[in-house]
Amino acid sequence: MSQPLVQLTNVKKSFGPVDVLKGVDLQVFAGKVTALVGDNGAGKSTLIKGLAGVQPYDEGTVLFEGNPVDLNSPKQASELGIEVVYQDLALCENLDIVQNMFLGRETLKSGTLSEAEMEAAAARALQSLSVKTVKSVRQTVSSLSGGQRQTVAIARTVLREAKLVILDEPTAALGVAQTEQVLNLVRRLAEKGYGVLMISHNLQDIFQVADNIAVLYLGNMVAQLQTSQTNTNEVIGYITGATANVKED
Ligand SMILES: Nc1ncnc2c1ncn2[C@@H]1O[C@H](COP(=O)(O)OP(=O)(O)OP(=O)(O)O)[C@@H](O)[C@H]1O
Numbered sequence: 001m002s003q004p005l006v007q008l009t010n011v012k013k014s015f016g017p018v019d020v021l022k023g024v025d026l027q028v029f030a031g032k033v034t035a036l037v038g039d040n041g042a043g044k045s046t047l048i049k050g051l052a053g054v055q056p057y058d059e060g061t062v063l064f065e066g067n068p069v070d071l072n073s074p075k076q077a078s079e080l081g082i083e084v085v086y087q088d089l090a091l092c093e094n095l096d097i098v099q100n101m102f103l104g105r106e107t108l109k110s111g112t113l114s115e116a117e118m119e120a121a122a123a124r125a126l127q128s129l130s131v132k133t134v135k136s137v138r139q140t141v142s143s144l145s146g147g148q149r150q151t152v153a154i155a156r157t158v159l160r161e162a163k164l165v166i167l168d169e170p171t172a173a174l175g176v177a178q179t180e181q182v183l184n185l186v187r188r189l190a191e192k193g194y195g196v197l198m199i200s201h202n203l204q205d206i207f208q209v210a211d212n213i214a215v216l217y218l219g220n221m222v223a224q225l226q227t228s229q230t231n232t233n234e235v236i237g238y239i240t241g242a243t244a245n246v247k248e249d
Helices: 044-051 074-080 097-101 115-128 146-159 176-191 203-209 232-240
Strands: 006-015 018-028 033-037 059-064 082-085 164-168 195-199 212-217 220-226
Touching: 006 044, 018 033, 018 044, 018 195, 033 044, 033 176, 033 203, 044 082, 044 164, 044 195, 074 082, 082 146, 097 115, 097 146, 115 146, 146 164, 146 176, 176 195, 176 203, 203 232, 212 232, 220 232
Parallel strands: 018 220, 033 195, 033 212, 082 164, 164 195
Antiparallel strands: 006 018, 006 059, 212 220
């Protein structure tokens, strides 16, 4: 198999006396969707906050494209090409799609952009993901459906030149049709070569879009499975701890 885009080795994180990540390994590949699953409190959010540089790990190594990297701030993570779409999406209701896509980044690496250039770049980001559900990039976010909002938040990561897109429960608040739209978009992200790490509690979604499934149980990575080589019962066994595979200290 090719070199992972991201490789975490023996990552640990504690809050006071509570060990939340107890030496976690994880590999995420470019062009693949990796689902991160685990019961409430397993450590999924803590794991992605470390990758996002929001809450740095206490110990462990992170290789990005094969090189050791520090992830001590969101800026460092973003500069490497790690972008997270949190459940709240961090979109401003009263602003339009273009304004939201450039929020806080009115100037890019290439310098300051005019309105027309920003509009064109926003449209290009959506087109690159074959998004047809958004009619105009000048629509305000308040007029968009939940699925369209998720789409805009994902397209924003593309505009920010992400290499790894981390999605926190992207379909949690969506109905059936919009879930389908967003799952198609997640697949397209991978087809375009992005590495995707997706937290989800929905096994149906996971079996539909994920190439790999990583299971956290009480702060331990108990399984990294290929979706094609496993089934729902096996994954549930690891999530609930019925199938034990915990590293001894
Ligand atoms: N800042 C913090 N201070 C203290 N404890 C924390 C902190 N953040 C997380 N925890 C604890 O770490 C454990 C793992 O939390 P985390 O949010 O990473 O789990 P999760 O798998 O994302 O859960 P969920 O599916 O419910 O979102 C929990 O027991 C939680 O209470």
